[in-house]
Amino acid sequence: MKILFVGGGMGGTIVANNVARRLAREVREGKVQITMLSATDQHWYQPGLLYVAFGKMGMNDIVREQTSLLEPGIQFFVDPVEEFELAQNKVRTKGGVVHDYDMLVIATGCExxxxxxxxxxxxxxxxxxxxxxxxxxxxxxxxxxxxxxxxxxxxxxxxxxxxxxxxxxxxxxxxxxxxxxxxxxxxxxxxxxxxxxxxxxxxxxxxxxxxxxxxxxxxxxxxxxxxxxxxxxxxxxxxxxxxxxxxxHRGMKVIEENNLGEGGWIPTDRYSLQMEGHENVYVLGDTSNLPISKTGSTAHFQSEVIGENIASIFRTGSATREYDGKVYCFIEADQDRATNACFNYIDPPEIKAPTKSMHMLKMSYNQWYWSSARGLL
Ligand SMILES: Cc1cc2nc3c(=O)[nH]c(=O)nc-3n(C[C@H](O)[C@H](O)[C@H](O)COP(=O)(O)OP(=O)(O)OC[C@H]3O[C@@H](n4cnc5c(N)ncnc54)[C@H](O)[C@@H]3O)c2cc1C
CATH class of the missing domain: 3.50.50.60 (FAD/NAD(P)-binding domain)
Structure with missing residues (x-):
């Protein structure tokens, strides 16, 4: 089985690592091939930009080589997709390479x-x-x-x-x-x-x-x-x-140019995260048209569902999990205090008074993110 991930940001990286670990044996045995195509060899921790703008972090703190974050079984190419031929299960890249797939995961973000x-x-x-x-x-x-x-x-x-x-x-x-x-x-x-x-x-x-x-x-x-x-x-x-x-913001131009979704937002099933009308295409992160917060945490929780389902489809022929709309956000308040908001499709967030410990947790998460991207958190 060929699994192709398009986009190496927060969503694409976490989900690809998740699948690579779940199907590590099958990758080693050559039964599963995992490929990632992205537009850059750098991985930016975008939430860190807020801290850069206020002089609390430097640019070097928020960037890593993309290859340093990927599981060994993932073949990675910096060669952005220009054409999606979903009817033929193929994409064509800027470099003119055609990649075919059995499962496609799109996580191209927005700008x-x-x-x-x-x-x-x-x-x-x-x-x-x-x-x-x-x-x-x-x-x-x-x-x-x-x-x-x-x-x-x-x-x-x-x-x-x-x-x-x-x-x-x-x-x-x-x-x-x-x-x-x-x-x-x-x-x-x-x-x-x-x-x-x-x-x-x-x-x-x-x-x-x-x-x-x-x-x-x-x-x-x-x-x-x-x-x-x-x-x-x-x-x-x-x-x-x-x-x-x-x-x-808008979704990436390549999405709209290929008629995958108006404004670059791909029509996505809110529970299965499959692209509407395409059973073997999953969508996560900012590029989905779901009416929920476009955050890294959303992409993270969606990654767990998609990762588990891809592995389960490979092994048993059917998916086992649904996404419940979960989002978790830290909220930096003034000085050294923060609070958080956790919610899903049904339950709204309850906001508590900001505390110093929540701020410390967020500052720690800014460092832990790299483990999170690797799917270890
Ligand atoms: C200032 C700021 C603060 C934020 N704070 C928070 C926060 O506190 N908490 C939180 O959870 N989220 C936060 N976010 C949001 C979070 O960063 C995004 O929601 C998250 O990065 C979305 O992940 P994604 O994978 O959908 O897209 P991205 O992480 O943007 O990744 C998209 C990837 O697709 C690649 N790509 C683009 N076009 C192509 C193509 N044609 N072919 C192949 N690859 C392509 C790009 O190179 C990139 O690697 C913040 C964002 C900003 C800007």
Whole structure:
């Protein structure tokens, strides 16, 4: 059996390692062949970008060679897929190589896009890209005070980030002794300050305590670059001296160009994680169209289900597990405290008061991630 993984980020790496370990004997005996195709030989721990943007981690802390994270049985090629021929069980790469498969797992992620909001790219800082995180740190370090606006595009990965970024801005300016010179304003596109109700309910008093001004129903329309004003679709506006954004995201172009899913989001069965209409194609992580948080933890929990099912299908002919929508997020609060949110398709999160120990756990996880990517946690 040939199992092909497309994408070597959080989801692709964890699931490929999971399958390689479960079917290690069959790989050794040549009965199973596992191949991974990715767009880069580097593996970036994207949650670390938030810490880079605030000067708490360096770029070297958040990158590893992809091959150092993979189980020995996985053949790895840096050669991105350009064509998916699902009817023929084949993909064609940029390098012109055709790979056929019996099982395909797609985990190509998603990316920030700026073309929907004129002026946003030129004016805003963001921790959502590698260049952006480094630039944001320099801007924050040199900022002397004024109006700081946080603006949020949808959809985006890591739904907790807008709130975390705001808490971290408060903390950063407080530590620099200039919090009283900063007017911190937060905006969010829907009727409350976070799309998960319990998180919004918990965060409102935190914002009020930190004197963060907030406005809901603020969907970015355009940025007046010259006058430093963000206009919303709703007709309101925010002036800024420093604009921080969580940009809108789309799935990768290759997904849309191959008609696998509008906007790059692949229609996925919420329980089996199979691509709709394709029994031998699994989808996980940010590229699925599931209406759940696009986070690394989502991809991790999905990996366990897909890994177990692929091994089980190989051995017994049928799948044994379903994904229940599980997501787990740490939420960095101010200073050295954090809390967490754990939820699934049915149960919403219950948010507890932030603690120092939860913050320590998150800081430790930032180091443990590399074991997690290898599927050891
Ligand atoms: C600032 C920030 C903070 C975050 N914080 C958190 C957090 O605290 N907790 C959390 O759980 N998540 C967090 N996330 C989100 C998390 O990083 C993503 O949800 C996660 O990486 C998704 O995994 P994925 O495998 O779907 O995509 P990715 O990890 O993005 O991997 C996609 C992979 O596909 C490859 N690829 C792309 N195109 C092709 C192609 N054509 N052919 C082959 N390969 C291709 C890419 O090279 C990449 O290796 C954060 C993200 C950011 C940016």
């Amino acid at each position: 920030a896009v700026y073309d929907e909001v004129p002026g946003l790219a030129e004016t805003s800082e963001t921790p959502y890209t590698r260049e952006g995180a480094v630039r944001m740190f320099k801007r924050l370090r040199d900022f002397e005070g004024g109006k700081v606006a946080v603006v949020v595009g949808v959809p985006h990965k890591c739904p907790i980030a807008p709130i975390e970024i705001t808490f971290m801005l408060h903390e950063f300016f407080e530590k620099r002794g200039i919090r009283d010179k900063v007017e911190l304003k937060y905006t969010y596109p829907i009727a409350r300050i976070h799309n998960i109700e319990n998180i919004a309910t918990w965060a409102v008093p935190e914002f009020e305590r930190m004197e963060v001004d907030y406005e809901t129903f603020f969907n970015m329309k355009e940025v007046d670059v010259e006058n430093k004003i963000v206009h919303s679709e709703e007709g309101t506006e925010k002036e800024f001296d420093l604009l921080v954004t969580v940009p809108p």
